[in-house]
Amino acid sequence: MELTLTRPDDWHLHVRDGVDLGSVIAHTAQQFARAIIMPNLKPPVTTTGQALAYRERILAALPQGSDFTPLMTLYLTDNTTPDMVMEAAASKAIHAFKLYPAGATTHSDAGVTDISNTFAALDAMQAHGMPLLVHAEVTDAAVDVFDREHVYIDRVLEPLTHRYPELKIVLEHVTTQDGVDFVLAGNARLAATITAHHLLLNRNAMFSGGLRPHAYCLPVLKRETHRRTLIKAATSGNPKFFLGTDSAPHARERKESGCGCAGIYTAHAALELYAQVFEDAGALNRLEGFASQYGADFYGLPRNTGSITLEKNDWTVPENYPLGNSTLIPMHAGQTLHWRIKQ
Numbered sequence: 586m587e588l589t590l591t592r593p594d595d596w597h598l599h600v601r602d603g604v605d606l607g608s609v610i611a612h613t614a615q616q617f618a619r620a621i622i623m624p625n626l627k628p629p630v631t632t633t634g635q636a637l638a639y640r641e642r643i644l645a646a647l648p649q650g651s652d653f654t655p656l657m658t659l660y661l662t663d664n665t666t667p668d669m670v671m672e673a674a675a676s677k678a679i680h681a682f683k684l685y686p687a688g689a690t691t692h693s694d695a696g697v698t699d700i701s702n703t704f705a706a707l708d709a710m711q712a713h714g715m716p717l718l719v720h721a722e723v724t725d726a727a728v729d730v731f732d733r734e735h736v737y738i739d740r741v742l743e744p745l746t747h748r749y750p751e752l753k754i755v756l757e758h759v760t761t762q763d764g765v766d767f768v769l770a771g772n773a774r775l776a777a778t779i780t781a782h783h784l785l786l787n788r789n790a791m792f793s794g795g796l797r798p799h800a801y802c803l804p805v806l807k808r809e810t811h812r813r814t815l816i817k818a819a820t821s822g823n824p825k826f827f828l829g830t831d832s833a834p835h836a837r838e839r840k841e842s843g844c845g846c847a848g849i850y851t852a853h854a855a856l857e858l859y860a861q862v863f864e865d866a867g868a869l870n871r872l873e874g875f876a877s878q879y880g881a882d883f884y885g886l887p888r889n890t891g892s893i894t895l896e897k898n899d900w901t902v903p904e905n906y907p908l909g910n911s912t913l914i915p916m917h918a919g920q921t922l923h924w925r926i927k928q
């Protein structure tokens with residue numbers, strides 16, 4: 586069996602920098618035409634100048650002959666000014682701002698401490714049609730880690746959609762029924778990305794037979810009812826939901842640790858993993874909209890030309906891949922996948 590799609594895009598991706606970038610970028614470039622590149626480097630990418638320089642480093646790290654296009658983002662901080670938004674919009678290479686609540690996840694300590702500090706920047710983003718990408722989790726230690734998404738929606742995101750009805754907002758890596766309901770109830774400028782790992786795993790994966798650091802990401806995996814809701818949303822054909830892997834490489838020893846980093850690596854088999862989800866849901870005919878159309882439409886970018894073909898052909902995921910001077914453990918390491926990109 587084969588499935589041919591318009592070339593897809595990844596609307597949420599971490600590729601890091603330096604030697605790590607060189608290790609992972611080929612995986613994404615091999616299947617996606619474009620990807621929204623997350624700005625959570627250390628230090629974060631907060632200015633257009635930094636993003637353009639980062640873009641050059643990504644282009645330089647691509648395999649020979651690749652036509653992959655990195656779509657850059659800026660890291661929103663308490664100090665982002667309307668002028669910085671204007672400069673980003675004028676650059677044409679910057680496609681969004683990413684809002685990390687301070688302390689919510691990996692390299693987010695420079696994030697926004699109070700949403701009201703960003704209002705001037707958000708006004709400018711709304712005026713320039715610049716999307717806001719949101720890591721929607723409260724950092725309040727009093728809130729249970731499994732409730733952080735819906736509490737963030739109630740406290741911050743819902744009010745924000747009323748204050749900025751024209752602002753394009755993406756609820757990144759939505760993980761809950763509450764998140765899906767919120768996106769469904771919103772206007773056409775409110776959308777969400779969905780990861781492959783949140784479609785394939787529930788929170789039991791973190792504890793199966795022992796503590797499983799490679800199944801730990803943020804937002805953390807949720808219970809099975811939420812996973813089912815995500816599958817329904819992703820396979821519904823509703824253009825508010827599109828592909829964003831949140832593939833997040835970390836060196837093995839940083840995850841297998843007394844305080845392991847959050848992040849699941851899926852770039853080695855992103856489309857294959859999504860294809861399995863859509864096949865299991867009886868919705869393979871809806872994969873193309875989710876992977877290759879709705880995201881581009883939302884961002885106001887042309888859909889890709891060209892195509893990619895998946896075939897039913899078992900293969901075994903390697904136990905690890907190089908990551909700079911170390912290795913990373915990919916999702917489903919050592920396991921058999923049924924879909925494969927046809928070379």
Ligand code: NCD
Nearest residue numbers: 599690691802803833847848
């Ligand atoms: C991401 C990372 O490692 O950069 N980790 C993750 O678990 N998703 C950060 C993020 O997007 O939250």
Ligand code: ZN
Nearest residue numbers: 597599623831
């Ligand atoms: Zn991410």
